[in-house]
Amino acid sequence: MKLIRKISFPVMPIYYAISSLRNKLYDLGLKKSTSYNMPVICVGNLSVGGTGKTPMIEYLITLLKADYKVATLSRGYKRKTKGFQLANEFSTAESIGDEPFQFYNKFKQAVLVAVDSDRRNGIEMLQKQNNPEVILLDDAFQHRKVKAGFNILLTTYANPYFKDVVLPSGNLREPRAGAKRANIIVVTKCPKELAENEKNKIIELISPMAHQHVFFSSIGYANEVVSLETKIKIDDLSNFTLVTGIANASPLVHFLNDKNLNFEHLNFKDHHEFSQEDIAVLNKKACIVTTEKDFMRLKQYESLKAKLFYLPITTVIDNNMEFNTLIKTFANS
Incomplete structure (x- = not known):
């Protein structure tokens, strides 16, 4: 794998240029990005691989479900169906994907669980059929046809985006500059009791913008x-x-x-x-x-x-009261 990445190094500038141009076109409004008059929260990452998106979505569901009609919208990776699907008693991992199926099994009495590779169509279908009050977008940070009102960017402690490069030589789906779109950046899978001086070093490397908040989370095992x-x-x-x-x-x-x-x-x-x-x-x-x-x-x-x-696992967030307040403040907006 390392050899392949070294060989593919000459391709990296091409990938970087294409993904940067795509983002610039959206930033300038030359490519259409649809926003919504309801709270839409996106959970995503810059990297390929697991950063903890599923437990973060579950954390948000648990936080919001008592006060809002919540829906989750995922791509439904590797499902055997096409188009918009709303989870029901006949759904399986094959019909909606394993992670949405997990959401449905755990929270089926409390949330709507939908899948659609076209997130814009998925949101429109949810609004038309079910009228949710908050929509959680799972793994949609690069789905720029939708402009979420609030973006949560996840990056792991072991492999942070600020030490990585774009595909195919690295693991980034887009250049590091994409992190500027985030409202919250969460460093996930941290060691328990991460020292404050190490947190400060990581925050310095992230160099958050004035509107951004940085949090640290760890995995809680049952x-x-x-x-x-x-x-x-x-x-x-x-x-x-x-x-x-x-x-x-x-x-x-x-x-x-x-x-x-x-x-x-x-x-x-x-x-x-x-x-x-x-x-x-x-x-x-x-x-x-x-x-x-x-x-x-x-x-x-x-x-x-x-x-x-x-x-079972959960996301354990340091300073979770501040995190929760930011999320609920947006949901109330």
């Missing part, structure tokens, strides 16, 4: 794993198989190792579609622990139900 029928304390687990199909499983692996648990790790690519051969391998395992996103894809297999568990 103390038990959950199946369709029962729960088990993490400390009571033994000799299990960890199955992950996410962008970066390292934080989860480190968490389980820190607990001195005995497990093997089957690590698949992000959004992996489990084949019959994969399921045959998993059928031979005594106990399987996975992520909630992977659980949404695997729970359909009857042979796995009795031994399949997921570990």
